[in-house]
Amino acid sequence: MNPYWYVGVAPVSGPYWDGVVMCEMEAEDVRVVAPMLFSTRENAEEELRVLREGEADAYIRAVIEYGESDVNEALDNTPELRVFEIDPWLLGEHLEDSAPMHVMVDGRVRFTWKLAEELRGA
Secondary structure, eight states, X not given: OOOEEEEESSOOOTTTTTTBOEEEEEETTEEEEEEEEBSXXXXXXXXXXXXXXXXXXXXXXXXXXXXXXXXXXXXXXSOOOEEXXXXXXXXXXXXHTOSSSEEEETTEEEEHHHHHHHHHTO
């Protein structure tokens, strides 16, 4: 089975997927936040490129809201986004203990438990 990729500031840790880029979407008529996974490295790198293109506008909005010195301090203390690879078995383990009930894989909303089962071969 091929690996998966995601964009984040650190490898997946804990049930809340801290440090992993999430998307906000509607699933089952409810707004949810879900980790974004990709089946190819190229798709993950494209997402990272899109995120980086939006950084300048996000910076300006943050400066307006919080002030330049606070935003610059936060940026100095924030690791840079990058692409991470994760083995399907390990991904399944993280999904089983996942707080988010949904995950986005290549733009498609999935239940975390269902993808975990598939990765286990159930």
